[in-house]
Amino acid sequence: MPGKFSSFTDPPVFLQTGFRTSGTWLWSRFRIDPAVMAFYEPLNEVLATLSIDQLERMRPRDAGLHHPALDEPYFAEFRPLLQGNPGGVRLFDKAFALQGYFDPPAVPNRKLQRYLQGLIDLANEKERQPVLKFTRALGRAAWLRRYFPAAIQIMLRRCPMEQFHSGWRLHQETGNPTFLMIPLYALSRAERGPLRRLCGLLDIPHIPSDIGLGECVGHYNDLARKLEIQTLIAAFLAMQLVAESLCEPHVDLVIEASCLETAPMRRLLERSIQDITGFDIDLSGFVPVRSNAPVRLPAGTEDICRQICMILKAEHPAAARRLRDMIDVPHRMQDRPPSQARAELSTGAVTGASF
DSSP: OOOSOOSTTOOOEEEEEOTTSSHHHHHHHHHTSTTEEEEEOTTOGGGGTOOHHHHHHOOHHHHOSOOOOOSSOTTGGGGGGBOSTTOOBTTOOGGGTTTTTTOOTTSOOHHHHHHHHHHHHHHHHTTOEEEEEESSOGGGHHHHHHHOTTOEEEEEEOOHHHHHHHHHHHHHHHOOOHHHHHHHHHHHTOOSHHHHHHHHHHTOOOOOGGGOHHHHHHHHHHHHHHSOHHHHHHHHHHHHHHHHHHHGGGOSEEEEGGGGGSHHHHHHHHHHHHHHHOOOOOOTTOOOOOOOOOSSOOTTHHHHHHHHHHHHTTTOHHHHHHHHHHHHHHHHHTTSOHHHHHHHHHHHSOOOOOO
């Protein structure tokens, strides 16, 4: 069903998702509406060099990411913006991807603002409502609210340890460390404050991007392959929880991925989405992906996370509280049957992972 907005200045919808949260599935529910122009991962670094041939080949069956089937390639909506040799999406810069992941609203970024406005304008020119699905913007929700105040922001979140386990499993299956590298890179961009102190604790160096973004990312890929699992978990949890705590005050709706698993909650979420966007989104086809991992974290992870809580508690108290709960709840669950413990943890805290 088309949305309630009929003019060509419909407000954009920003889907704020983390990595491995079923965000692609949620985005696909918007994309099938003919009144929507749904842009996938508009901050993904691949857009800097994307060619039409690459675009056509980028489909779920070839990605190995366990994404839902799609009628069109991931980046089909970017076709009108593709440039000739050497390729790439018009106005996109690789630095958009993670360089400013935690940028506060006071930090201007005219190039990024112009690029995102161009996507919105393209949808409006076609008299369709723009929907932009991000995984690289959770930490920038306040920035987006300042520069795109009319946008409707929806955050989808999942139990963070389930997220990490999904990324870790993909690394084991494919050898691709991207999901392990991203927290290292995003955190390392901080030059001061608690995130810089956190990098000191975890021995995450600051490698300047002026050596070349590709080379810089390569260093963090190498680091991700070398670090102990405890450090990788701690880095991911810190990035994810800080980003969520920065995002939540600026969104219009928060969706817990676990709520998509039951029909009554799906219907409630469908009504909530319709109330704020006007779109009648069908969430009935959701297929949960469950980890059979044990509740407890790998040995040594808790000590690192408690130190991170101390670093974060002054400037990021919500993130510190949630991380502390994720450490403490498994201890309270240890005498319960594993299935019951996982069910309780997945609704508000953490499931452990088998590594």
